[in-house]
Amino acid sequence: MTEALLCRIAAAQRGDGAEMERLLTENAPLIRSVARRFFGCGAEDEELLQLGSIGFFKAVRDFDPARKTELSTYAVPRIAGEIRDHLRLEGPVKTPRALQSKALLVRRAAEALERETGESPRLSALCRATGLTAEEVTEALQAPVRPLSLEAALTEGEGGCLLDCIPAEAGDPAETLDLADAVRALEPPLRQVIALRYGRDLTQRQVSRVMGVTQGQISRLEKRALNCLREKLT
Numbered sequence: 610m611t612e613a614l615l616c617r618i619a620a621a622q623r624g625d626g627a628e629m630e631r632l633l634t635e636n637a638p639l640i641r642s643v644a645r646r647f648f649g650c651g652a653e654d655e656e657l658l659q660l661g662s663i664g665f666f667k668a669v670r671d672f673d674p675a676r677k678t679e680l681s682t683y684a685v686p687r688i689a690g691e692i693r694d695h696l697r698l699e700g701p702v703k704t705p706r707a708l709q710s711k712a713l714l715v716r717r718a719a720e721a722l723e724r725e726t727g728e729s730p731r732l733s734a735l736c737r738a739t740g741l742t743a744e745e746v747t748e749a750l751q752a753p754v755r756p757l758s759l760e761a762a763l764t765e766g767e768g769g770c771l772l773d774c775i776p777a778e779a780g781d782p783a784e785t786l787d788l789a790d791a792v793r794a795l796e797p798p799l800r801q802v803i804a805l806r807y808g809r810d811l812t813q814r815q816v817s818r819v820m821g822v823t824q825g826q827i828s829r830l831e832k833r834a835l836n837c838l839r840e841k842l843t
Contacts, residue, residue, distance in 0.1 A: 610679055618680065621669050632669055633662055639681055640665050643688040643748070646708055647696065657692055664691030676821055682732075685744045711749040714739050719815060729814035750811075791841040799834035806831060 621629040633640075644661040648654050668684035676683070718738040722730035730738070735746045792803055798820075805816045813831070817824040 610674070614680070615674050618669060618672055618674070622672070629666065629669060633665060636665055636681070636684070639684065639744075640688055643685055644692060646689070647692050652696060660692045660695050661688045664688035667691065678821075679743070682743045682747055685748050686750075689748055708749065711739075711741060711745060715741070715746055715749040719811075723812070723815075729812060729818060732818070750815075791838050794841065795834055795837060798830055799837065802827060802830045803834050803838075 617628050617632065621632055640661040641658060643664075644654075644657040647657050652660075664687045665684050668680070668687035671687075672680055672683055715735055718735055719730055722734055722738060732743055732746060735741075736743055739746065741749065792800060795803065801820065802816060805811045805820075806813070813824050813827045817827045820827065
């Protein structure tokens with residue numbers, strides 16, 4: 610990323626509205642390419658584009674050049690996330706078939722690389738293994754592959770599962786809905802950790818890379834989320 614672009618981003622973060630508008634205009638093709646994946650999912654195309662612009666605005670606002678990540682790479686999941694959050698409120702989210710395929714491809718590549726090296730693969734390694742761009746891999750890592758699994762292990766190296774959060778006397782299928790409601794009620798960072806760990810079977814190291822924080826922070830967030838779930842369900 611050029612020094613000039615970094616200066617422009619910094620200006621936008623300081624409240625330079627004109628610079629922010631220029632960044633939005635220049636990245637309109639990126640915003641449209643992400644928003645198009647959700648066309649036909651229950652909202653007007655123009656509304657999806659507006660939501661994508663909001664996601665890009667938030668990406669610029671929160672961008673940290675110290676992470677050595679391109680703005681476009683960082684912005685893609687923020688754009689998609691803004692759209693998904695809106696669609697979740699309006700109704701069921703339909704994950705495009707092409708994105709589901711990419712998500713499965715990336716997940717399998719990540720598992721193979723981790724078995725081979727014993728370490729969570731870097732973004733560049735996943736790009737080489739899948740032939741996808743950095744933006745595509747980042748988006749695929751955040752795409753839902755399958756529903757939240759109640760039987761998924763609670764934490765690495767520990768026994769138990771999410772199902773253990775449900776009171777022992779509960780036997781009604783409605784309790785499953787209670788768990789889903791409890792997960793949705795979590796604070797965004799806690800909800801994201803649960804979704805990545807148990808919805809997509811990512812390791813804590815993989816989640817730390819997706820969220821851009823340390824594995825230790827992910828471990829603390831996960832424990833906090835699970836404690837919140839237990840409190841809500843008991």
